[in-house]
Amino acid sequence: MSLASLGISALFMVGCCAAAQIARFLSQRLVTREGIVPILINEAIAAAELCACCFELIIVADNFGVSTYAVCLFLLTIWWGRVWGDASACPYTHMEDLVEGRTSFKEMALRSWAELMGGCCVYRIVQVFWWLELAETHRGRAFEACNADLQVSPYVGAAIEGVATLLCRLASKAIGAKEPRFGSYIDSFIGTSLVVAAFNFSGGYFNPVLATALKWGCRGHTNLEHIIVYWIGACAGAILSVPIFKLGVVRRLLVGDDNGSKAKKE
Template sequence: MSGLNVSIAFFFLVVGVCQVLRRFSKWLLSPGAYGCLARELAGSLQLCTSCLELRMLLEIGPWGGGFGPDVVLTLFFFLFAVHGASFDGASANPTVSLQEFLLLESNLPTTAAKLLAQGAGVGLGWALTKLYWSWELTHFHFIQNLISSECSSSIHTSLHHAAFVEGTCSFFLHLILLRLRQRHLMFRVPVLAATVTFLTYAAGPFTGAFFNPALATATTFHCSGSSFWDYVWVYWLGPFAGMFTALLLHQGNIPRLFQKNLLYSQKSKYKIPKARVEARVEGKKGGQQSKGQKSNAEPHA
């Protein structure tokens, strides 16, 4: 279990360093630059390094460390709960940033800056994790270094099925994100962590369960076994289609593209009680009758 303890210490170190980076950049930068650049870069760096270490444990742990997937999935849940509590509003996911753009919550320059920061964050996270593995602090890392030069594609099913799996994971993730937007952080964080953990467990054997284009690009696009356009189809277009479908189902429209609600009828938010409506109708009838009586009672000239 010493190797597992080293990995847990690595997780705490990464979260601590990224938290210091957030505090320092918030003090140094303007709120706009912090929100679309530094916050997303720190979140993507934290997410990438943690996921790479977790995937290494998931692949090597059962036969190299004697512990099953339940240990890694438990770590996965707690780690994503920590991510949700410490990200400070960052998404670290391009599909979430594109969703905010389609919801008119961010403009094009802000969205582009977030995407660039996310790409830089996962690239930096991948490089730092590779450097950390090269130190071979545990036998897990020693084995990982031996097999990393010949990594294979994470797509273990047909191309269309893989794109469907990634799109379905993205669909459920974004649908829950949309439903929980107004909920308190104490409720939202564990629900999202449980959702991501379940989706990873269910879809992992087929595609690796990334449903994050930036994370997938940094971790699996360089592996042999699938072409670049296969990866684009599965890990970019699949999650984007899932996000788009979830947004359309939740909103009934796409605010950035069209305002007309295609799925739901627009009803009044406030309903008038039936008794009050009947009282108004009777009042109008009574008023009309009194006016008629008054006009009949007037003398003719």
């Protein structure tokens, strides 16, 4: 495939990020900053941005290899970490907050709903772009039947998504606690590495909204299997990270003795 096609994919992803920034700016200007509404709009925008870019990353991975996909994903995650603010575009982060008493069940459910709406609705925009076939890599993709990325049994896939999500969340919590220099780059590198490691087994989504937006109803697994792998597996891993990170031995390993002692006192 030509570099021109890769350039078009890159421009599309940059365009999606720019459009999301414009949407955030307009939201801040037009919507009151009080209440749950601006929070939900921010989550929907972040989820739409995430899923639109990841739809195009599928094109990149299929035609230019996993290494190119990984580089693009790494750069995107760094960008998202800088501009999303309090949005996560991922429901299990709100589940973690619920477990730790930082949010209510209602807010968790509403945020997750907003993320699903933003992530699933953006496909129509991506489909129109693919339909234009500006790049040779887009030929026939707009209305092509999708195939699931799950290459193992649903239970093994759920274990992979769960364990990888657990490791990813533990790493993020440790980085947040230690606040090292270039922490966002380290976090992005760890997340991207885990995605690449799981890529040929479960797809390495580690985000139920992303997996649902990209692969719900695809050939290769049933809807129930999809839920088991990408919702139950990933969410279980994230929720388990909360009590595991509080264990003394884990905190000493990840953030050092001083932080472990401080956590115990608190």
